[in-house]
Amino acid sequence: MYRLLALDIDGTLLDGRREMSDATVDAVRYAAGRGVRVTVCTGRSLPSAEEAVRHLPLNAPYVLNNGAMIYDAQGRRARYLRNLPSHLAMDAVRVFRGIGFHPIVYGPLPEVQYFYYDSFDPDNQAFIDYAAQNADRVHRVDDVCAFLRQDIACITVAERNERVESRESHIRAQLPDTGVVFEISPWDPGYHVITVMPAGVSKGDGLRRLARLLGIGLSEVMAVGDNLNDLEMLDVAGLGVAMGNGPPEILARADHVTASVDDEGVARAIERFIK
Structure with missing residues (x-):
């Protein structure tokens, strides 16, 4: 039973x-x-x-x-x-920017009412669709690092499968003190969603x-x-x-x-x- x-x-x-x-x-x-x-x-x-x-x-x-x-x-x-400590979130932003990915910062738990981005790939339809579906929650800002003075829920990225697969080992190696989750986008199977969270989560x-x-x-x-x-x-x-x-x-x-x-x-x- x-x-x-x-x-x-x-x-x-x-x-x-x-x-x-x-x-x-x-x-x-x-x-x-x-x-x-x-x-x-x-x-x-x-x-x-x-x-x-x-x-x-x-x-x-x-x-x-x-x-x-x-x-x-x-x-x-x-x-x-468990929120992601701000210094680890900053590390994730640095790593993603270094490989040409565009990080999204989610506000702290428990509410996670809003999320923030400062740049995006105009060819990344998965992100464009996601932002449109969450128009009341998404905010474009000058620099997402300005929102990392406090612990946050997570950092995410949506990128094409081939770009993610060739960089997965690098991302994991650069963020050893976090939990990094890779999943296929539920909205577009041509994309992966990468989520950086606290270790062990x-x-x-x-x-x-x-x-x-x-x-x-x-x-x-x-x-x-x-x-x-x-x-x-x-x-x-x-x-x-x-x-x-x-x-x-x-x-x-x-x-x-x-x-x-x-x-x-x-x-x-x-x-x-x-x-």
């Missing part, structure tokens, strides 16, 4: 059109009705995650920002959070902390995800389920592979494993 169900959002609950199917909503409602604690485990920040899951009957604290925060939505308070660590907070053993946890930043989460859970639309690395590490997001993968996994 699984007592905690952790669900990724983009590519898992939401399809490529950023829509959630009725079958998915019904399946989550069924799981909650069976007494299962249901939550999201996502790279999204609080405002973005709350908007995405507003129709779901979630009944456990959210794991947000790739595990950097556990947030009790009912009590409106963070149960755990991951969805897996966040899920482990949430299970301990709820008094639930990891063997009683089921997690569903589709992207590279879900690897640790699937490893930690007693049952790690990969969406059929995930990359080969996810499919290989999962305990079970369900259907794709367009073929009701979450609903099928819940139907099979939640009794």
